[in-house]
Amino acid sequence: SAVISQKPSRDICQRGTSLTIQCQVDSQVTMMFWYRQQPGQSLTLIATANQGSEATYESGFVIDKFPISRPNLTFSTLTVSNMSPEDSSIYLCSVGRGPGDTQYFGPGTRLTVL
Amino acid sequence: KQEVTQIPAALSVPEGENLVLNCSFTDSAIYNLQWFRQDPGKGLTSLLLIQSSQREQTSGRLNASLDKSSGRSTLYIAASQPGDSATYLCAVEGGNNRLAFGKGNQVVVIP
Numbered sequence: 031s032a033v034i035s036q037k038p039s040r041d042i043c044q045r046g047t048s049l050t051i052q053c054q055v056d057s058q059v060t061m062m063f064w065y066r067q068q069p070g071q072s073l074t075l076i077a078t079a080n081q082g083s084e085a086t087y088e089s090g091f092v093i094d095k096f097p098i099s100r101p102n103l104t105f106s107t108l109t110v111s112n113m114s115p116e117d118s119s120i121y122l123c124s125v126g127r128g129p130g131d132t133q134y135f136g137p138g139t140r141l142t143v144l
Numbered sequence: 145k146q147e148v149t150q151i152p153a154a155l156s157v158p159e160g161e162n163l164v165l166n167c168s169f170t171d172s173a174i175y176n177l178q179w180f181r182q183d184p185g186k187g188l189t190s191l192l193l194i195q196s197s198q199r200e201q202t203s204g205r206l207n208a209s210l211d212k213s214s215g216r217s218t219l220y221i222a223a224s225q226p227g228d229s230a231t232y233l234c235a236v237e238g239g240n241n242r243l244a245f246g247k248g249n250q251v252v253v254i255p
Contacts, residue, residue: 070247071247073233075244078242135189
């Protein structure tokens with residue numbers, strides 16, 4: 031298993047600002063992911079955070095809006111840039127050890143944009 | 145694009161009854177299917193993982209079945225308890241650990 035922590039747990043931000051969310055894992059993992067859960071919706075994959083290279087984004091998500099860093103095998107950040115109320119969501123990071131393996135999720139960051 | 149549907153969206157049952165939660169997916173080319181539990185203010189907890197070659201998995205009072213060819217999975221929770229009240233999410237992996245989720249089954253178990 032893996033223990034994952036996220037900071038901050040929640041935040042209220044003003045329109046037009048940016049917020050960086052941190053994800054820390056207690057062990058080295060190959061795969062790290064960022065998901066978004068909008069109110070009343072399912073989780074949607076934003077991107078795969080690749081260690082030492084640029085993140086791989088899913089359709090509908092772009093690097094300018096959601097820049098991601100992954101400096102090592104235990105840590106990643108997601109920035110939500112130039113925020114609008116539509117960005118109000120829960121953002122979750124998750125980790126996996128390879129295709130077909132159980133995936134583990136962090137507690138999430140609840141973001142409200144006014 | 146994989147589409148995952150969960151029915152019913154919400155249900156309430158009296159304590160002691162068995163719960164049956166359904167999940168369907170459109171693309172049968174999956175690596176595995178996972179059931180998660182989500183509690184308010186907390187992350188997701190993995191309950192059961194069924195590999196594509198398996199037909200079911202069991203853990204305590206929980207049993208999940210998988211019919212890959214028809215694109216269906218069912219989660220059974222026996223003898224429900226108030227502590228089982230949560231949202232249950234079904235997710236399928238299409239490769240590289242990338243998951244597609246349903247919207248969830250919101251369950252309330254009434255004491």
